[in-house]
Amino acid sequence: MNDSACRSRSGLGFVIGSHAFLEVRLADIGQLRDRAAPRGSPLLPPRFLRHADEHTVVGMQVVLTALAAHPAAPRIASHGIVAAPCQPGRIVGAKTLAEFGRGGGVTVSPHVVPQCSLHSVAGAVSVALGMHGPHLGVGGGPEALGEGLLVAAALLASGGDPGCTGVWLVATEWDEEPGLDAQGVPLTNPACRGLALLLEPVAKPDDGGSVVAPVSFDIRMTKPPHGPRLHPTGGLVAFARAIGMCREGGALASWAVACPGGGEIRISSRFQPAVSRPAEPWMRGAA
């Protein structure tokens, strides 16, 4: 167990070190594959996202955006990542099946499994940014965000990687699932939403100021009887908005939602001073 995680009998608490939220139209995702990363974020290997699923492209961009917004330079090599996409790989999956129906196994791309499975968003971010903490895909369905929150918190608190100093939670979903024709070509232009949170252990006072964010994040399981299994109220957009308001110290000081299995996720303001760290070599544009 990570000693600095705030733990009670049935609750886990963390701080949100950084966050970002993006919405990108399907038509714009193609150019995002090759677009330069935000200033202050790491460089990706050339053409790294060429075969990536749309959820991965948006997930990568939102992590880079959150990294660029981080007030310090986190030790990303010691981070893990939990990515919770909702129905990833559907557009590629539809094209693959349509082509398979016409031409058989020879038409199936070798990239489908590594790039369009549930683990692919987490795998791509982990590889691109050189993360050595664990990486996991979670959810895959309509309740992906709630599932991702449960897994990310548990992963950071578990003893599986004692060197892990932070876990990213990345959630992605279409605002409306794209309609596809019989060849797998999209008929609509929905927006893919992406949320990235960096969860870090609650720092102890003698840690030298490793707390860099003013927002806490707590998960607590209720005792039986369990409540109904719920997606966080309002979904990803409402969740992202609540985090943003808490981080800005706005009127919303606390926000709680039910999570799968009768638990509760509570986000609340926790004002603590930010402490800068030296820039790491991969930080572009750093002083």
Next chain:
Amino acid sequence: MDAGGGMSGLKAQSRPEREPVMITGMAAVSPLGNTCEAIADNLFAGRSGVTVVEADPTARTPRQFVAAVAGVGAPAGIDPADFAQLNRLEQMCLAPAACALADARFERGGRPRLGLVLGVGAEHLKTWELDYLAGGSLVFEPRRDPSLVHRLASRLGIDGPAVTVAAACASSGYALALARSWLESGWVDACLAGGCDILSPTSLAAFYNLRALSRRDDDPTKASRPFDRGRDGFVMGEGGAFFVLEQRDKAVARGARLRGELAGVGMSSDGAHMVIPSSDPVQAARAISAALTDAGVSPAEVDYVNAHAAGTPVGDVAEANAIRLALSGATDGVPVSSTKSMSGHLVSGAAAFEALVCLAAIDRQAVPPTLNLDEPDPACPLDHVPHVARSHPVEVALSNSFGFGGSNLCLVLRRAA
């Protein structure tokens, strides 16, 4: 430990005292049988579950080598007519999940706060494919259906947290790791965890086109040859396993049978490549070392290593180097085998199935063999168990699982005390 690559953490460290997490129920479906006894019998007899199927015209080869599950029947408590309506992935998950719960023998009406963690890597791709091949059009329709894990939870009467996790070939092992974490956090009193996978035409084609599958076309039972000089890829299989996990005090209090202890978990990522395992063994070794530390076990106390070794030229060497690095001087006395030589590679279900293999090794005090290990690759210098099982005292067993994207997981299984 230095997550950035340092090996300073490889020494065993003290760990905080905590209640051990025990396995109190288990079940599997696999190419080697659908009961724990049949699976163990086949493993220790060195029987291969790999067969040849005459492939249809869409397949990449006219004769396909696979390790298939012969058939799965409706478990007790599930209406056979309803079961027959489920797709194959749901059947292959529901049957062992229900059997594992039954094996845990909770008293009627006395079931504790129960969670479910399902390790499946490509649920939606498989579901869409099964539907498409049956003439459906789900994949083209703008809809969102409930995930398999929530349908399973509903059928099994599980009302606690339920999640799906995926880490490619390590998926079902991460399910066990996460369940253990939930128990230690007090979120659940017991947790059903495991995973399963199924063969499908497009996944076979994708792995073939990726050049990950063996291209041998003579004897199917000779195709899967981990650590052998002549290995040329893995044989795809299907199946998996599920376990009920509980903390020891609660399990003992209700009189549960203790089948083994999930004593340690270690995890890491290569951060190197989307498909190819890193040639640098440090991160994989770090996962093994972390699992040992988590279990409070030194390398010298390890009695058996069930290797991930799928039979790929690069992956087997990378794992051998990681095992040697993590176990250091203890390597020579620790038997290592890869049971994928018999079961094929169960992909998402592999890690849970191989945890069950480790429990069988502890139960039978023997190490299952690596079939087809005619000429061990000198680049994989380990204490192999070729061809036939070895009688050997096993109190502590390691199970490695490594997945696409450089996902590394090691579980430590220990005899129940």
